[in-house]
Amino acid sequence: MRLAFLGPVGTYGEQAAQRLAGLEGLEGVEFVPQQGIRVVIRALADGDCDLAVVPVENSVEGGVTSCLDALWEHPDLAVARALVLPIRHALVGSGPLEGISEVLSHPQALAQCSLWLGEQLPQALQLPTSSTAEAARLVRGSRFRGAIASVEAAAEHGLQVLAYPINDVPGNCTRFLLLRRGERSQRGPYASVAFSLHSNRPGALLESLGCFARQGLNMSRIESRPSKREMGEYIFFVDLELPEGAAPLEGAIADLTPLCEHLALFGAYPLSNLAVEEKAP
């Protein structure tokens, strides 16, 4: 079984992929690194891989927009499981911290460390890369370039840890999804849906959210993304808690369907939260 993740080795995506494969009880998994989140999803959609792991939301920076857009574009993909991973960034490199004039990393990681960078390396140029581990790979051999990546990525790519932890919020964590092709389940403690509405009129969004409220479903997240067709037209992404099985979800979807131009259930699935487990005594 081939599992696509955001490469190269040493990304948080790889850590999440290994944990999620373990939680699914999968054996003999071949972890296949890819060059970007959209490429990860395409590897699954095109049949090159059987599973994919992608980040969907960070506790500080919010939704990973490329993941949300790709889910909307691929109705053949389903969410099988979710995992919240604590994210503890390090500044890694080969020279002393004082000599660093360029910092490379994934834009999400640069944003998650922006206060630290502003205080410790205010003059350094910030350069975006396709992943944190790619940044680590690129700074090898340089004394003036540093990367924001995990401590594991530093070891993987033969770099020193120059500062740790450097994320601005101590509880920084990212939610990852395990995706597969095929039917989207309606059974599980969490569900993700997205919809676009027929009409842009007063109360239209309120009416659509009422479908969840009437079934007693708690929304754990709502986020809108532009439809990309015209200004002011949106797709709404909603995560729901399903404490009482599939029936309330089926009821909500039945009520919501006539209000929507397009409605997609990405699946109902279990979620493991390693950030909560880390805090537990």
Ligand SMILES: O=C(O)C(=O)C[C@]1(C(=O)O)C=C[C@@H](O)C=C1
């Ligand atoms: O670059 C990585 O290591 C990733 O796994 C990507 C990613 C992201 O896209 O959010 C994952 C976790 C962190 O939030 C920072 C970067």
